[in-house]
Amino acid sequence: HEVSLDREVQLERGFLIWGFKKDPTDFEWSFWNEWAWQSLLWSLIGHAVVSRLADNFLPQFRLAVITVYGFLSAGWLLGVRGLSVLMLHLSISLVVAQLRSPILSWFCSLLLLSTLNITALQDLQRGLYTSEDQYYLLLFSTAVCSLRCISFSLELCWHPLQAGGPNHCSHLEEKRLKTLIFQFYKLTAYCFYHPLFYNGPIVTYRDFSEQIERPVCKVSVVYVLSGILRVCVWWCLAEFMIHFMYMHAIQSHETYLEMLPPWALGGLALALVQFFYIKYLVLFGAVSLFVRLDGLEPPKLPRCVSIMYSFTGMWRHFDVGLYKWLIRYIYVPLGGSHHGVFRKLVSTALAFGFVCFWHGCHDYLQYWAVLNWVGVLVENGLALLFSSRPFHYVIVRCLSPRMQRRGLALISALSTAFLILSNLFFLGGIHVGRIFWKRVFVEGWSSVAVPMVAFLYCFAQVGLEWDMR
Numbered sequence: 001h002e003v004s005l006d007r008e009v010q011l012e013r014g015f016l017i018w019g020f021k022k023d024p025t026d027f028e029w030s031f032w033n034e035w036a037w038q039s040l041l042w043s044l045i046g047h048a049v050v051s052r053l054a055d056n057f058l059p060q061f062r063l064a065v066i067t068v069y070g071f072l073s074a075g076w077l078l079g080v081r082g083l084s085v086l087m088l089h090l091s092i093s094l095v096v097a098q099l100r101s102p103i104l105s106w107f108c109s110l111l112l113l114s115t116l117n118i119t120a121l122q123d124l125q126r127g128l129y130t131s132e133d134q135y136y137l138l139l140f141s142t143a144v145c146s147l148r149c150i151s152f153s154l155e156l157c158w159h160p161l162q163a164g165g166p167n168h169c170s171h172l173e174e175k176r177l178k179t180l181i182f183q184f185y186k187l188t189a190y191c192f193y194h195p196l197f198y199n200g201p202i203v204t205y206r207d208f209s210e211q212i213e214r215p216v217c218k219v220s221v222v223y224v225l226s227g228i229l230r231v232c233v234w235w236c237l238a239e240f241m242i243h244f245m246y247m248h249a250i251q252s253h254e255t256y257l258e259m260l261p262p263w264a265l266g267g268l269a270l271a272l273v274q275f276f277y278i279k280y281l282v283l284f285g286a287v288s289l290f291v292r293l294d295g296l297e298p299p300k301l302p303r304c305v306s307i308m309y310s311f312t313g314m315w316r317h318f319d320v321g322l323y324k325w326l327i328r329y330i331y332v333p334l335g336g337s338h339h340g341v342f343r344k345l346v347s348t349a350l351a352f353g354f355v356c357f358w359h360g361c362h363d364y365l366q367y368w369a370v371l372n373w374v375g376v377l378v379e380n381g382l383a384l385l386f387s388s389r390p391f392h393y394v395i396v397r398c399l400s401p402r403m404q405r406r407g408l409a410l411i412s413a414l415s416t417a418f419l420i421l422s423n424l425f426f427l428g429g430i431h432v433g434r435i436f437w438k439r440v441f442v443e444g445w446s447s448v449a450v451p452m453v454a455f456l457y458c459f460a461q462v463g464l465e466w467d468m469r
Contacts, residue, residue: 011249022239025248029238029279031136032199036286040198043073044290047194051294055216063189063212066294070192074141081128082138086145086191094187097153098180100160102333105153110357113146117360141198143358147325148191151205154329156183195290199283201299202321204328208296216295227289234281241278247271251428257435262448265439266455269420272427277305280319299324307463309412309456311375311419326351344380349373364429371422379415405464412460413453 011021024030032040047069054065075083089112096108115121116139126135190208191197242248247268250256260268280302288298299321308314315323327336330351335343356369385391395404421441425433440448 011246020243023242023246023249025252026242026275026279029242031133032283034133035137035198039077041286043077044195044287047073048290048293051216059215062216066194067185067189067192070194070197071188073194074192074197078134078138078141079128082125082134082141085125085128085138086142089142089145089149090184090187090191093149093153094180094184097156097183100157102154102157105150105157109146109150109153112149113143113358116143116146137198144196144198144200144202145191147202147358148205149187150329151325152187152190155205195287195294199287200321201284201287201319202325203296203299204325206328211296212294214295216293219293224289224293227285227292231282231285231289234278234285238275238278238282241271241275245271247275251432254431254435257432258439262439262444265436266448266452269424269436273305273420273423276423276427277302277318306459307466308419309409309416309460309463310379311372311415311422312379313463314419315372315376322355326355330354345377348376352376364425364433367430367433368422368426371418371425375415375418375422382411405461409457409460409464410453412464413456416456416460417449417453 011023013021047066050069051062051066054062058065071083074086078086092112093105093108097105099105125138126132128138129135186209189212190205193208193212196203250260250268251272257265257268284298284301288301291298299319300317302319303313303317305314305318308317331347334347334350336347337344352369352373356365359365386395399407421433421436424436440452
């Protein structure tokens, strides 16, 4: 079907593998690939050079130097007007944070985030640029910076930053002004840290401020070269997939999804989630290498989706930075797991609701968020049930350790099936999720679902073994 796919989605001429066309329909991969080769990769290399020079010759001013570099780099790519939009967000967040009210800071942050989805403001920001790609770069940068502004504001509410000791200034107004300037400098340094500026991964302000002031440890050449080699291998693998598999072009057409035999449909689902994993290995892996060169500890890279066997594990181990951010600023402040079942339900729901809102709150994101929320609650409920004294006693008495492991793998296989379904809503939209639901769980419950669960059972066994290492 390559000819018909080419006619409908206009496959691009491949450059990695001679004679093969590539699928350009994954917007995120095409977008960041183009920006990386055009400017981002070179600006990241420039950051590494400037940071190393500052560490050698001006160690006491290293943070100021890399902040200026990040600010100028953002201005170079986003323009003065785009930079003004970002500075407006930062300034409003800092001013509201002076009130030391987490509720007001949250209200302000959600209001600022909502402006990214207002059509009139979107059209206004589009008018700042001559190309759509520049607008999307501003949009993504603003969305990621909004998480940093929330982190900084809440930390400021909980632990106020001071410019020096209590007797640093003789006049109260002068001290307040110096403190405000100091806070603005810290916020700017945090938000405009170049390696993390455009697409993350997310690092909380507490972690960033603790690590950026440490002396930079020397990184061996072998470590740097091995890191570059790994990222190149991941990038080549991702390019190989879009040159040969065309999974994103296929998923965008319901006709092909309806035509595919069951095993091919399952293979398509696996290819989509695997490509998503490899894509973020490249995006986060390349950036994490530069972060380590600055002496910071970036969040762990995503864990392979083939050994994910639960909703909870997916959230903990895929985007680790976002998970820690949600735990610190939403889940724990709202009660989490230490203040009863109801508070846990509410805090979990609001965490997923915020992620949905941050991504744009489209209808397919709402399906995805609800499925994840229900999945996490069901998993936690079953864990609580099986750990209760009566059930635990029966399980230990009646089942051997091997049978307990098999039972856990079977339950995990069912959870993984719905985890994949929720990710298909996220990656492909409502039409993809509904077709998979209809063909696998409704029409194919007897012929497709059983072999699929057996297949996922093996995946779950591998994931369980991995966690027991």
